[in-house]
Amino acid sequence: MVSLQSHSSIRITALDLRRSKTLCAVRCKDPSSNEEKGDEKKQRILIAGGGIGGLVLGLAAKNRGYGVKVFERDLSAVRGEGRHRGPIQLSSSALAVLQAIDENVAKQIVEAGCVTGDRINGLADGISGEWFTKFDLLTPALKRGLPITQTICRMELQNILVNSIGFDILTNNSKVVDFMQDSHKVIVILEDGRQYEGDILVGADGMWSEVRTKLFGQQEAKYSGYTCYSGITNFVPPYIDTVGYRVFIGFKQCFVASDVGNGKMQWYAFNNQPPMTTDPPGGMSLILCTTCKKQRLVELFGHWCGEVISLISKTREDMILRRDVYDRDMMDECWGIGRVTLLGDAAHPMQPNLGQGGCMAIEDCYQLIVEVDKAVKRGSDEIVTALRSYEKKRRFRVSTVHAASRMASKMLGSYQPYIQVGSVGVKRERGRQAFLTNV
Numbered sequence: 001m002v003s004l005q006s007h008s009s010i011r012i013t014a015l016d017l018r019r020s021k022t023l024c025a026v027r028c029k030d031p032s033s034n035e036e037k038g039d040e041k042k043q044r045i046l047i048a049g050g051g052i053g054g055l056v057l058g059l060a061a062k063n064r065g066y067g068v069k070v071f072e073r074d075l076s077a078v079r080g081e082g083r084h085r086g087p088i089q090l091s092s093s094a095l096a097v098l099q100a101i102d103e104n105v106a107k108q109i110v111e112a113g114c115v116t117g118d119r120i121n122g123l124a125d126g127i128s129g130e131w132f133t134k135f136d137l138l139t140p141a142l143k144r145g146l147p148i149t150q151t152i153c154r155m156e157l158q159n160i161l162v163n164s165i166g167f168d169i170l171t172n173n174s175k176v177v178d179f180m181q182d183s184h185k186v187i188v189i190l191e192d193g194r195q196y197e198g199d200i201l202v203g204a205d206g207m208w209s210e211v212r213t214k215l216f217g218q219q220e221a222k223y224s225g226y227t228c229y230s231g232i233t234n235f236v237p238p239y240i241d242t243v244g245y246r247v248f249i250g251f252k253q254c255f256v257a258s259d260v261g262n263g264k265m266q267w268y269a270f271n272n273q274p275p276m277t278t279d280p281p282g283g284m285s286l287i288l289c290t291t292c293k294k295q296r297l298v299e300l301f302g303h304w305c306g307e308v309i310s311l312i313s314k315t316r317e318d319m320i321l322r323r324d325v326y327d328r329d330m331m332d333e334c335w336g337i338g339r340v341t342l343l344g345d346a347a348h349p350m351q352p353n354l355g356q357g358g359c360m361a362i363e364d365c366y367q368l369i370v371e372v373d374k375a376v377k378r379g380s381d382e383i384v385t386a387l388r389s390y391e392k393k394r395r396f397r398v399s400t401v402h403a404a405s406r407m408a409s410k411m412l413g414s415y416q417p418y419i420q421v422g423s424v425g426v427k428r429e430r431g432r433q434a435f436l437t438n439v
């Protein structure tokens with residue numbers, strides 16, 4: 001990795017002001033017209049990426065009266081049109097942050113999703129279906145006066161955020177390909193040549209962030225060892241009133257099932273495989289599938305408990321997606337340079353087993369906007385310090401959750417159930433093969 005210092009100086013000296021003729025400055029309120037903030041200069045915040053983090057930050061910035069633009073390369077992907085993107089579990093702390101950012105939006109999210117933290121949540125044995133451990137999500141939330149953990153369909157969540165931000169702030173078909181900065185401003189460059197000027201740029205462009213690559217150079221992502229199938233189905237299982245979110249675990253695979261409200265169940269099936277493996281070609285019985293994910297899932301999970309099998313069988317082939325799961329090592333030092341910083345998966349992509357990546361992105365947004373607010377009060381020259389302060393304040397919490405997510409992935413995948421078979425020994429279920437062992 002090239003040092004921060006050398007990159008920083010390259011970026012700053014690379015600023016070509018002659019190109020500024022084509023700049024579209026972000027519209028922001030005239031600072032003098034802002035009575036609340038007196039003479040303070042309103043910062044112009046540019047955000048690359050309109051996923052969970054980019055949209056929540058855009059909303060926070062808008063609500064505080066900052067000039068803000070969110071550049072999204074493909075809104076149909078954000079909304080999940082023609083596809084779906086699995087359930088998102090929102091923890092109590094992420095929900096509290098959403099409330100602090102926008103009470104009305106938080107209310108819409110609660111209404112569109114469903115509270116799972118007041119039901120049984122936890123880990124169960126994949127083959128027998130028996131509970132292995134249960135998590136108490138309710139007591140800690142009640143104790144601290146926080147909202148209760150809920151899940152929501154990802155596209156519902158993003159739709160609410162998109163509609164709340166509005167299209168004067170969010171621009172579609174706007175892929176960020178580069179940026180330039182000097183000591184006074186940052187300029188974002190889009191794929192079609194458009195340029196925008198602002199005071200800071202936040203790379204919220206996800207796991208494969210262009211902004212991160214421009215800042216720190218190309219870095220290898222780490223394959224988790226798992227591919228992930230996700231599905232959604234209009235199905236209300238008999239246990240709906242008692243169980244919220246359940247992770248069925250087994251050797252080198254697990255299955256996550258969650259109520260997402262409105263008569264829908266969503267699930268993830270993780271299986272240990274080399275990256276970029278493909279599913280077998282579809283059979284004649286399943287129309288419109290070129291590869292047959294459902295068939296593959298039946299092979300992998302067909303010997304698991306009824307709850308898992310019924311969710312797979314109730315899901316249409318075209319409602320099953322698949323992707324390989326990657327994360328990255330945490331960055332040692334700060335995750336920005338000058339007027340540019342990163343947020344969410346762009347800064348700290350983590351494995352999904354704890355359902356915390358999106359929550360961390362939401363928490364990032366709050367810390368970032370708080371630091372910007374403080375800098376504005378101190379004086380506009382403080383904005384770069386604000387970004388470093390945001391990174392510093394988030395690092396410890398995010399690193400802990402990042403490490404715990406990797407650990408959870410290892411733990412879940414190495415689980416092997418032991419089933420007593422008389423006095424001789426135990427039968428160890430290992431994937432689809434069972435064998436006897438003396439202990």
Ligand SMILES: Cc1cc2nc3c(=O)[nH]c(=O)nc-3n(C[C@H](O)[C@H](O)[C@H](O)COP(=O)(O)OP(=O)(O)OC[C@H]3O[C@@H](n4cnc5c(N)ncnc54)[C@H](O)[C@@H]3O)c2cc1C
Pocket residue numbers: 048049050051052053054071072073074077078086087088089090174175176177204205206207208209210211228268325343344345346350352354355356357358359360361
């Ligand atoms: C299987 C699975 C299950 C998960 N479950 C949960 C869960 O239950 N709870 C939870 O909190 N988290 C969960 N996560 C993690 C969560 O999905 C991510 O952490 C979260 O989406 C990160 O948000 P983000 O805004 O940083 O990035 P993203 O949501 O990835 O958004 C990035 C956006 O930037 C856009 N973009 C990319 N490049 C550019 C560019 N150059 N210019 C402009 N736009 C660009 C993309 O189109 C995208 O819209 C899960 C992840 C996986 C894989």
